[in-house]
Amino acid sequence: MTTASDTDESLISNRLLFRLTAAIGVLAALTALISVAGKNYGDELSLGGHTASTEIQHVIVGHDVIALPANVIRFESQRRSGPADAVSVYLSWPPMEGYSHTNALAFSNPANTEALVFADFSQSVMSRDMSGRLEPIYERLFTGKPRSGPSGLAIHDLSEKSGFGDEKLLTGTTKTGAVYAVRCILPRSRAHATAADCQRDIHVGRDLTLLYRFSSNLLPQWEKIDIAMLEFATRHIKR
DSSP, rough: OOOHHHHHHHHHHHHHHHHHHHHHHHHHHHHHHHHHHHHHHHHHHTTOOOOOOOOOOEEEEETTEEEEEEGGSSSSOSSSSSSSEEEEEEEEEOOOOOOSSSHHHHHOOOOOOTEEEEEEEEOSSSSSSSTTTTTTTGGGGGEOOOEEOOOGEEEEOOGGGGOOTTTTTEEEEEETOOOEEEEOOOSSSSOOOOTSSSSEEEEETTTTTEEEOOHHHHHHOOOOOOOOHHHHHHHEEEO
């Protein structure tokens, strides 16, 4: 015969069992959530700020729209569509590709100074790019005689009062007859080169300056780099 006491105990046991089961379910869900979050965070740390995503971001700089895959945009904060003052990119050289799992070493090994080219798209603040500034500005700052540089370039010393410090201006002529100019800090040897010894800016799009930087060890390939950067800009700037 079942008594009221037995019924109460049965109800209590069922309630307790339900609560324990619910609690275990919640703990299991939290454990799974923490595990997934930890894995995602660990993956993010292992990427070192890079991303392999090729999702297109439409960055608006001034009057130009630049459609860039996320994996070529250097800084995480800039990997978004919309207006921006500037956008920084980095590209493997010579493939001109963004970060991926197959070329991760090129982006994460600082000793490989010739693996990357860095660049910034920003709104133009000067009417002339670096080549256009050669005659009216840079030539007035030259001192001494030019010296022979790599692949047909001439190395010009700049006066101490120019404000360019240890930088040299290297000039040349492209195969199409265009003037080429690039500023570099030339190291004592290849071993002392960095990934951004040289910098050059060109006008692209409607009103953009593309400032790009590369290792002085890549100077023998100066014309190939210039053509590749112009092609990259032309391909990704949308009219």
